Amino acid sequence: MADERKRVFSGIQPSGNLHLGNYLGALKNWVAIQEDYENYFCIVDLHALTVPQDPKVLREKIREVAAIYLAVGLDPEHCTIFRQSRVSEHTELAWLLNCIARFGELSRMTQFKDKSRKEGAESASVGLFDYPVLQAADILLYNAHLVPVGEDQRQHLELTRTLARRFNHLYGETFVVPEIMILETGARVMALDEPEEKMSKSSPRPASYVAILDEPDVIRRKIRRAVTDSGTEIVAAPEKPAITNLLQIYAAMTERKIPDIEAEYAGRGYGDFKKDLAEIVVEGLAPVRERALELLENPAELDELLESGAGRAREAARPNLHTAWARMGLD
Template identity: 75%
Template structure:
């Protein structure tokens, strides 16, 4: 029997999970449950790169787990776990720190952007170093493919570089992972500023649609979403706002963008946004309701995450031991 290719991905438990997380990641993960051997993580160690309120972080971990399950991820068909409960992630990260190069990390554009906003002098060492932890997350499971957005492609290239360097210096150890760049819905932009990616940590509630927003709030946010000049409902470079909304419509319905464009030919933005509000509100409503039900039983969520961590450790620990041996620590 042919062994399935392995996929690893994860989301930070910070901010509010939003429509972009669902269309760009979670919904696609649900679809690939049968085709791949999947490991879906809640990357709480990554969340610590910026200050977190401890109780809020614990609450958000459960919330992300509940959204995973409510969206259709099945613990019988994939491994769902909390990163910090598999200590091999942190340990492999240190070993790979001794393989990664300072110059490589200093060129990471995400660190430059975040440090520029908050000041490089006060940015944590973890924020600078977290691409190495990301590499450890992936290489620990010998993942063949990693579903990533364009904003994480540079970090995945660093992971590939680290894997190749380790294999060259210490002998064949890690699978060199390939990016799995998704198309429709892969990059949902802000509703009020379509040149910015929709963000979990945005201080502007009108810029994103939270998975836990009530249906009426979803409709209102879509109604108020920014549009472009003109009136044609087409996805072109000079219409970034409408192109974004068309991508959302296509992502929620499974249609192709040209199909949606044809349906609204000759119609105005008002009609389109009204229909889109219904599509998004109705699509997210059952996920929201199921998430809230699951959050009513935090002990069961913790049990499921602990069970997932045990399964993850069965793969992670032997791979860590092999890394020890290759580096002379065995």
């Protein structure tokens, strides 16, 4: 009997260091939903190539992401875990979608504009410009109904929905138009040293993020040194972005409500709060870190799991790609 559950697709790039924002905004959510949906969780290694990568480091990071996926509790019995580059249907569908995507749509993508402004548009790769189309192909290839992503990816998801509707209008009903799935708490964790910026895997400032594989004392030091706002009140407010970010991390790690945490720390200082938060983060990440490091001791096993997942992903992807071919006259 065919699986009649709704499909979920999401992925993380194997560049930089997976951090607390990835854990709270994506990975915890994936684990929570894995038994309720038909899940495809990808390591999007092709997306990582949009900026230069050291090949040796990239290979290591691909395994590291796989190990963290498993360490947080993703179960290959309940989800398909695989590398994007091992399923060539992703790039084949991306070309078909390139032919209906519009230059103006891609040029308006905020992430491209931000990155090309920093590095210079002339030196930005075509891949960086075009990767929202590959992202759309990743999702539409599996006819995913739901896509759990961070708020910063909303614009790309809207493009995916636009391309699905456009393809369906031009060639007949082919793709599911996916819905975005965003958690209310912990979905957008900000940098510890710049609370106006999102916590980033590729940040050149290690103090800006807590990596999932950071040692406990490193985590304590980073949270102790996290910037705070003027005043001493521990309350979430628009004019207090730094403490608001730390409160959101506290709430997401403990599954408590922010007003309850504010009440607990009424009349207490930032020092007490940050000391307690550091221990909460250390304790929450410790089992993930320990399990991931164990898994990384056997890279062949991780590679085998990823290859097995790629085989399952190809089985799901191939019929959808062939349908798109046929609708466009390529059968």
